[in-house]
Structure formats: C-alpha cells, structure tokens
Amino acid sequence: MKFHARLTPLALGLALSLSAFAQNGDMAFLTARDAFRAGNLNKLEQAIGQLGNHELTPYAENYRLRMWMDKGDPGNLRDFLQRYEGSYVAEKLRADWIRWLGKRSAWNEVDAEFPRLLAPEPDVSCYSQQARLARDDRSVLAEAEKQWLTMLEPPEPCRPIFDALVASQKMSTDDVWARARRQVEANRPGWVRTTLNYLPDSQMPDNRQLDNALSSAMGYLIKQGTGNGSRAGRELAAFAIARVAANDPRTAADELERLKGKLHDSERQWAWSQIALQAAKKHAPEAVGWYNQAGKTPLSEDAAQWKVRAALRAQEWGVVRNTIEAMPAELAAKPEWIYWLGRALHAGGRTSEGNALFEKIAGQPNFYGNLADEELGHTVLPPPKAKAPTAEEQRVARDNPGIRRALAFFRNDMRTEAVKEWNWSLRGMDDRELLAAADLAKRNQIWDRAINTADRTKNEHDYTLRFLAPYGETVRPAAQNQSLDDAWVYGLMRQESRFITNAKSNVGASGLMQLMPATAKWVARKIGLRDFSHGRVNDTETNVLLGTTYMRLVMENLDNHPVLASAAYNAGPGRARKWRADRPLEGAIYAETIPFSETRDYVKKVMSNAVYYSAIFNGKPDSLKARLGTIGARTADVPKDSDLP
Structure with a gap:
C-alpha cells in the first residue's frame, strides 16, 4: 500500500x-x-x-x-x-x-x-558419432579410445561406438579387462558383464562365477580362489579382493597375501591398488605401504588423488611430490594439486620452485588460492569494488530475453527451469554485463543467481554481490546470541542454501540452514521451543534459530573447532570425529582428506567463504590458515551431547 x-x-x-x-x-x-x-x-x-x-x-x-x-x-x-x-x-x-x-x-x-x-550432451554427441561412422569417418574410433577408461556408464547411443571400436580390433583383451577393472573400482558391477562381453567367447568368465565374485566376494575367494588359474579366474579373484577391500581393506590384504603367488604381476598390483585406495579413504595407516606394493599399475584419477591424500596424512612429502608429478596434466593442474605439490617442494627445500607454483593460483578466490596467497606472504582481501552498473547496463540486463524468461520461471516457482535459462543467458557476457545481471538478481531477491553470476567476473568484481549477506536483521543477532562468528555462519549458509529460504535438498534438509527433520526436532526439544512442527522449519527466524543453535552445540562437542564443526554440519558429528588422526593434523590436510567428496568440497568452501565475509564485515584481512589451525588427535572422550544428531 x-x-x-x-x-x-x-x-x-x-x-x-x-x-x-x-x-x-x-x-x-x-x-x-x-x-x-x-x-x-x-x-x-x-x-x-x-x-x-x-x-x-x-x-x-x-x-x-x-x-x-x-x-x-x-x-x-x-x-x-x-x-x-x-x-x-x-x-x-x-x-x-x-x-x-x-x-x-x-x-x-x-x-x-x-x-x-x-x-x-553426451548422448547427443554419440548420435553425431554414429552419423560419422555411417559415412565411414574413422576418427570417431580415436575419440572412443580416449573415453574407454572414463565413460564407464555410456548412454545407450554411445554403446554402438564402443561396439565399433572393439570390432575394429583396436582394443586388446588387456584393454577389455582394464575397462572392467575401472568399473569394479567405480562400484559399477552391472556394467562389468557388459564390458566382458567384448572378450572372445573362449576367454569369457562363467556368468555365475562373475556374479559371485562381485556380490559374494569373500565366499567366492574361499571357495574358488583363482579358479583354474586362467586369465578369467585370476581376474575374478582380483575383482573379489577389490570388493572385499571396500568394506575391510585389512581382510582383503590377508586374502591377497594368501593368493598372490597364483596371480600375475598385473592382477596382483592392481589388487593392491584397490586395497590401498579403500584404505586411504578409511584413513588406515597402511595405505601408503599398500600403494607402494601396487608398483607401476595404472591408477585411475580417483586412486591417484587418494594416494596423495594418504601421503599427506602420513607426512610422506616425497610420495606427495612423485604422485602429483605423475598425474595426467589436466588433473595435476587443479588448484589443490598445484598447492600440495608446492608444499611438497617446500618440504624438500625447493622453496623457489614451490613459490612459483603458489604464484600460479595465488589470487584465486578459493580455498587453495587463499592458502597460496598466505604461503607467499600475501593477505586475503576482496579486490577493489567495480563501479555500480549504469542505468543503461541495467536496462540491457532487464531486456535480455533469456533473463526475462528466467524471471518468469522464478515468478512461477519453476526454479529448475529458471536456473537453466538464467545460466544459459550468461554465456558470452563480459564483466559489466555479468555485474548488471547479478545486480538485477539481487534486486529481485534471487540471491543464489546474484552470487553465482557475480562469481563469473574475470577482471571487474563486486564481492558484496559474490558474498551477499541477506537476512542480517535475523542472522547476525542469532549468531551473536550463540557466541558464533557471524562470518562463519554466513559462510556456511552461503554454501548450504545460497540463501534460498525454501531450499530443500534431495535428502530432505530444509531452509536457509538446510536442517534435516530429525535435527530440527532434536534442537527444538533441546531448547524447549514450544509448538514446533516441521512445517515451521522454512520460517526464516525459526530456521536460523535452530541452525545457529545446532552450530553452537556442534562446536562445543568438537573442540570449538570450525573445521570439525563444518564437517559435522554436513556429514554428522560422529564422522567428523572419526576423520581425525591419531596425532594432531594440519587443518588443511584434514579438509583435503575428508572421505566424502561432497563434504570435502563443502568444508573448503565454507572456510574460504568465512574469510571473505570477515574481510567484508570488518574491513580488514583475515587468515584462512589461522581459521584452519590444527585438528586435535582422535580421543576416546565421550562427547558432551552423546545423542547430538
């Protein structure tokens, strides 16, 4: 009115x-x-x-x-x-x-x-490849060769391409077994049989034995061992060892020791790599030694990265260096491996070479860019703020047909379609156009698009858009009431929901702070919140009250350490405690070696977010290294709230 x-x-x-x-x-x-x-x-x-x-x-x-x-x-x-x-x-x-x-x-x-x-999309690309095959364009087969060990669950239109690749006799039986091994490692047992169908009939394993090796692995090893010693029998034994290792690497190692004399080098070394991979994910101290027993067996990208993580926890800097240097160039170029290779070079006294690597990623607004800056003695601060969009730049953003369609979808609560249309519309935009679009999203209170759009700028930046802090009248007092750092609270919320009040995850978490139903109910009961029902969880004040209370309780139960608390908020307090080592661990190493990829990425982003929010709120640099600190050794102490969800 x-x-x-x-x-x-x-x-x-x-x-x-x-x-x-x-x-x-x-x-x-x-x-x-x-x-x-x-x-x-x-x-x-x-x-x-x-x-x-x-x-x-x-x-x-x-x-x-x-x-x-x-x-x-x-x-x-x-x-x-x-x-x-x-x-x-x-x-x-x-x-x-x-x-x-x-x-x-x-x-x-x-x-x-x-x-x-x-x-x-991949399936459409494969239709194009089929069309090229139909006119006898054999370059398609070279493309398929590159995908042989990576496209482990090909869409239906891609399968004729792999059929043609095998029919061309470019793939040997070794290549077929190598693909099947990758599928076993990736826990895609249903695709293993599809791949093994490419073997000559005389070399095909018995279907029942294959099923038993994959689904009843320990029983298979006890009963069948390596079978009659054929290639199929040996490979199935290695598959079974890999499947056992997923649950119990030590038992798998015992089985491999029992059978290793009956396996060829290739099968034995691959089996050790699988035991080592699973041991690394479980933080078993034997992981680095088992990787050594894998010899020169080709490692998947996942296995190579976990070899580095195992070496980080063991402080085996030589293994860190050698493993990263052996990675494919595209993988080794990721910020995390540039940073850790730099650290490994520093540990070996090669300071100038390490600094040269840090320079490659310094200034990047992410976890490892922040750490590289600090290694070089730089402070982490938002860059100078770009000038606000002009009236003409705002008009162009408003009149963009794709953005208008996205806003219409948002208006009709069709968020999935809206986000796709919005993101597509950003293609080819320069920094000024991106800032105008981000400003438009902010003015429409579409916080997530404002953040994600501002995140794309290359030279002109507005970190008050990248690190929006809406609902300040609710969030900051709630953080203060719980004695929490508001920069960390906002860093967590930015990662949890991008400030979408009705956000709901695929596991049922709701609201700004993405509370699970059981967690919300537990906290409400803990603080005596009357008449609470799950229908209230998307109410902003209720969600923030419950979420910040839970953050405080998690902090109190985990050494008041924000890294542990961030991990606990995403994956649960029990896992955050379990992932500690038997000795104090550098916070960055703890974060990098979190077994769940979602939680690992989450913790890094929350902690980096907090650095920027702190700098914006307080007008001075903050230190990611100081926030990460040291994670205390694992203890047998009973937590303060043993029923903390």
Whole structure:
C-alpha cells in the first residue's frame, strides 16, 4: 500500500494492468505445460492462443513442436530454431530433434543439425558419432579410445561406438579387462558383464562365477580362489579382493597375501591398488605401504588423488611430490594439486620452485588460492569494488530475453527451469554485463543467481554481490546470541542454501540452514521451543534459530573447532570425529582428506567463504590458515551431547 501511495493514478493503473497481464499469461503458460504433460494437443493449442507475447511463449511453442515431431514435417521446427537461434529453448529442442533423428538412423539430418548445438550432451554427441561412422569417418574410433577408461556408464547411443571400436580390433583383451577393472573400482558391477562381453567367447568368465565374485566376494575367494588359474579366474579373484577391500581393506590384504603367488604381476598390483585406495579413504595407516606394493599399475584419477591424500596424512612429502608429478596434466593442474605439490617442494627445500607454483593460483578466490596467497606472504582481501552498473547496463540486463524468461520461471516457482535459462543467458557476457545481471538478481531477491553470476567476473568484481549477506536483521543477532562468528555462519549458509529460504535438498534438509527433520526436532526439544512442527522449519527466524543453535552445540562437542564443526554440519558429528588422526593434523590436510567428496568440497568452501565475509564485515584481512589451525588427535572422550544428531 505504501508503494501504491507514491504512484500517480495513471502510473498505478498501468502497474496494475501489467501485473494482471503477467498473471493471465502465467496461468495460460501453466495450462500449456499441464496440457503437454497430459498429451492434450487441443488444450495446448488453446493455451498458446492466450499467451500472446508472454516471456514463456517460446516454451509453449516448444511443447507443441515436440508433440508434432512424430509427424515428420520439420518445416515448423526449423522455423522455430531459426527464430530463437542461440537460446536455451532452441538448444533443448534441437537436442531432442537430434535424438529423434538418431533413433531413426536419419544420419544426414543428424550431421546437418549437430554442429549448430552449442553445448551438446553426451548422448547427443554419440548420435553425431554414429552419423560419422555411417559415412565411414574413422576418427570417431580415436575419440572412443580416449573415453574407454572414463565413460564407464555410456548412454545407450554411445554403446554402438564402443561396439565399433572393439570390432575394429583396436582394443586388446588387456584393454577389455582394464575397462572392467575401472568399473569394479567405480562400484559399477552391472556394467562389468557388459564390458566382458567384448572378450572372445573362449576367454569369457562363467556368468555365475562373475556374479559371485562381485556380490559374494569373500565366499567366492574361499571357495574358488583363482579358479583354474586362467586369465578369467585370476581376474575374478582380483575383482573379489577389490570388493572385499571396500568394506575391510585389512581382510582383503590377508586374502591377497594368501593368493598372490597364483596371480600375475598385473592382477596382483592392481589388487593392491584397490586395497590401498579403500584404505586411504578409511584413513588406515597402511595405505601408503599398500600403494607402494601396487608398483607401476595404472591408477585411475580417483586412486591417484587418494594416494596423495594418504601421503599427506602420513607426512610422506616425497610420495606427495612423485604422485602429483605423475598425474595426467589436466588433473595435476587443479588448484589443490598445484598447492600440495608446492608444499611438497617446500618440504624438500625447493622453496623457489614451490613459490612459483603458489604464484600460479595465488589470487584465486578459493580455498587453495587463499592458502597460496598466505604461503607467499600475501593477505586475503576482496579486490577493489567495480563501479555500480549504469542505468543503461541495467536496462540491457532487464531486456535480455533469456533473463526475462528466467524471471518468469522464478515468478512461477519453476526454479529448475529458471536456473537453466538464467545460466544459459550468461554465456558470452563480459564483466559489466555479468555485474548488471547479478545486480538485477539481487534486486529481485534471487540471491543464489546474484552470487553465482557475480562469481563469473574475470577482471571487474563486486564481492558484496559474490558474498551477499541477506537476512542480517535475523542472522547476525542469532549468531551473536550463540557466541558464533557471524562470518562463519554466513559462510556456511552461503554454501548450504545460497540463501534460498525454501531450499530443500534431495535428502530432505530444509531452509536457509538446510536442517534435516530429525535435527530440527532434536534442537527444538533441546531448547524447549514450544509448538514446533516441521512445517515451521522454512520460517526464516525459526530456521536460523535452530541452525545457529545446532552450530553452537556442534562446536562445543568438537573442540570449538570450525573445521570439525563444518564437517559435522554436513556429514554428522560422529564422522567428523572419526576423520581425525591419531596425532594432531594440519587443518588443511584434514579438509583435503575428508572421505566424502561432497563434504570435502563443502568444508573448503565454507572456510574460504568465512574469510571473505570477515574481510567484508570488518574491513580488514583475515587468515584462512589461522581459521584452519590444527585438528586435535582422535580421543576416546565421550562427547558432551552423546545423542547430538
């Protein structure tokens, strides 16, 4: 009402009519969407007739064209793609059309359309590869060779490419077994049989024995051992040892010691690599020694990274250095391995070489960029703030068709579609355009898009957009009441929900602070919150009260250490305690060696976020190293709240 009071009658009438137009258009679009889902073409046509120039009209037209696709008349479809060329809706329609064409082996048409895709998905790329094979383009096979050990669960359209690769006799039996080993390591037992079907019939393992080796591994080893000593029998024994290692590396090591004389070097060394990998993930002290027994067996990227992590916990800096230097170039170029290689060189007295590596990632606004800065004696501060978007830059952002479509999706609570459309619209934007789009998202209180969009800038930055701090009137007093560092609280919230109040994870966590139902109920009972029901968990004040209370309780139960508490918030206090070592451990090493990839990434980002929030809130540099500190040794002490969820 206060807003309306400031408008002239003419302006007020215009605003209301525009609002009514948007409402009517939204209803027509939702009707079109529902008609498409129900397969009701007549109702869809009626809804399209009511849409006019609504932002989402292209999506309704896309629905109609997808329903018309089976008619085989591409004229209207090509017209649509031409009108909306470069848009997300055109990209998705063209991909669907290529899938439709590929299923019908219309390879000339696939060849014509595929180059117009801007970001093809793997299955669509494989239809293009099939089309190229149909015209005898053998370069497809070279591409498939590169994917042989990495595309372990190929989409259906990719399988003919691998079939052709094997039929070309470019793959030996060793290559087939190597692919199957990678699938065993990745816990994809269902795909192992598919791969082993590429073996000659005379070398195929018995299906029942294969199933037993993968599903009843210990029983298989006791009963079958290495079978009759054939290649298949030896490989199945190695598979079974790998499967046992996933639960109990030490038992697997005992079995391998018992059978190692019956295995060839290749099988024995690969089995040791699998025992070492699982031991590293469980922080077993034998991991580095078992990796040594793996010799020169080729390691997957996952196994190589865990070899470094095991060596970090054991302070075996030579192993850290040698393993990173042996990584594929693309993997070794990741910030974490540049940083740890720099640290390993420092440990070996090669300070200038280590500093040269730190220089490569210094200044990057991430965990390892922050640590590299501090190794070089630099402080971590946000860069100078870019000038605010001009009125013209704001207008261009508002008028961007893709952003308008994204805002319409947000308005209709279609967040998944909105985020895809928004992100697509950012393609090719320069820093000024990105900042204007981020500012537009902020003004619409779409906090996550404001943050993610501002995160993309290369030279001009606004860290008050990258590190937004909404709901300050609720969050900061709550943090103070719990004696928590508000920079850490905001760092955690930024990672948990990007400040989406109704965010819900795939495991049921809700709200700004992503509380699990059982956790919210436990905390509410702990603090005597009356009349609490899970329906209140998305209420901002309730969510922040429960979340900050839980953060304090977790801190009190975990040495008041924010790294442990961050890990506990994501994965549970029991796991955070379990992941400590038998001796004090550098905080950065603890974070890097967290077994869960989601939690490992989460803790790093929360801690780096906190550094930037602190610098913004307090106007002075903060230290990530100081925040990480040292993680105390594992103890047998009973936690203060033994039932803490």
